[in-house]
Ligand SMILES: O=C(O)CCC(=O)C(=O)O
């Protein structure tokens with residue numbers, strides 16, 4: 699069993715459609731990867747995804763949704779949570795992916811990511827069985843078991859679902875096989891970090 703929380707219907711369908719339409723019209727920059735040293739880099743062999751410059755209203759809307767969930771996350775993961783890092787709006791086009799990684803709270807890495815406790819992902823759209831229908835194929839969020847040897851779960855939840863997991867959980871996004879996958883990711887830092 700992986701230690702994660704799945705919460706369906708965190709954002710209403712009408713709001714999701716508006717968010718998707720606003721985002722689909724945007725250009726963006728290739729997203730970067732946090733490194734062990736104090737830099738971030740675009741590493742296309744590790745992560746291929748576009749980070750979108752979302753409108754302020756969209757940022758506020760999703761931020762409020764994430765902040766409302768903080769007490770439930772603290773209770774489920776039994777960890778006091780502090781501030782929410784700035785949201786990242788992500789667009790994975792066909793062929794885009796993110797290899798297995800951890801988001802933070804890993805003892806060997808002493809950069810800013812060490813303060814992250816909970817990763818939180820909102821799925822703005824959902825899986826589509828066939829190319830041409832709205833949504834995407836592939837693109838599962840795979841969470842690996844904490845022991846790292848056996849067990850994982852591959853998630854492709856419906857639009858509006860939030861998935862939260864400990865930042866140190868190894869996870870990956872499998873390549874998108876058709877369509878466009880839209881997610882928002884952010885991290886709650888530890889209760890005693892600034
Ligand atoms: O888009 C996702 O489902 C997760 C993205 C991710 O793991 C990350 O940005 O660190």
Ligand SMILES: [Fe+2]
Pocket residue numbers: 799800801817869
């Ligand atoms: Fe991640």
